[in-house]
Amino acid sequence: MPKPKAPATAYNPAGVSPSRRRRNKIAIRLWSVRNARFFEWFYTHFANAFLGLHPLLKRIGYQRAEAPVKFVERNVKGFLFDCRMCGQCVLSSTGMSCPMNCPKQLRNGPCGGVRANGNCEVEPDMPCVWVQAFQGSERMKGGDRIMTVQKPVDQSWRETSSWLRVTAEDAAKREAARQAQGSEAAR
Numbered sequence: 064m065p066k067p068k069a070p071a072t073a074y075n076p077a078g079v080s081p082s083r084r085r086r087n088k089i090a091i092r093l094w095s096v097r098n099a100r101f102f103e104w105f106y107t108h109f110a111n112a113f114l115g116l117h118p119l120l121k122r123i124g125y126q127r128a129e130a131p132v133k134f135v136e137r138n139v140k141g142f143l144f145d146c147r148m149c150g151q152c153v154l155s156s157t158g159m160s161c162p163m164n165c166p167k168q169l170r171n172g173p174c175g176g177v178r179a180n181g182n183c184e185v186e187p188d189m190p191c192v193w194v195q196a197f198q199g200s201e202r203m204k205g206g207d208r209i210m211t212v213q214k215p216v217d218q219s220w221r222e223t224s225s226w227l228r229v230t231a232e233d234a235a236k237r238e239a240a241r242q243a244q245g246s247e248a249a250r
């Protein structure tokens with residue numbers, strides 16, 4: 064037996080897309096993509112500065128630093144990129160357009176459903192996150208990183224700080240390189 068249709072209600076939300084994204088959030092996201100070159104430059108310097116804090120972070124304990132760093136990361140990136148705190152940031156490979164805003168959460172895109180006007184098939188009033196990613200990448204020096212195939216999201220990293228993870232990883236790589244150089248010199 065077919066399911067009865069849900070009764071129509073008097074409440075019909077206006078001016079919102081299916082997932083109720085706020086228009087100003089999208090506008091700021093698009094502005095960030097237009098300024099992808101600046102954010103790329105800024106992020107490089109910011110990441111280096113953060114790496115410089117590694118000894119301090121290690122002394123304090125990365126875990127203790129997590130809450131305050133996460134708070135700042137969530138608010139800054141939330142404002143600029145509508146960040147969803149996936150914990151494995153790929154903004155520098157996606158033209159500063161966060162792929163977690165794709166309703167399908169594709170880490171490699173676009174899908175085949177982009178509309179002729181460049182908008183999303185799921186949210187017709189939202190520019191496709193991946194079309195934006197390619198446009199942002201064209202403005203960046205390292206824009207060809209968008210051609211790197213991204214791994215699926217590891218959900219166990221959700222709600223964690225990408226900044227801290229990248230800093231710890233870079234510090235470990237730097238340490239390993241130093242040790243390799245040291246053992247090379249000792250030979």
Ligand code: SF4
Nearest residue numbers: 146147148149152161
């Ligand atoms: S890729 Fe992940 S960490 Fe980066 S802005 Fe998007 S949700 Fe946030």
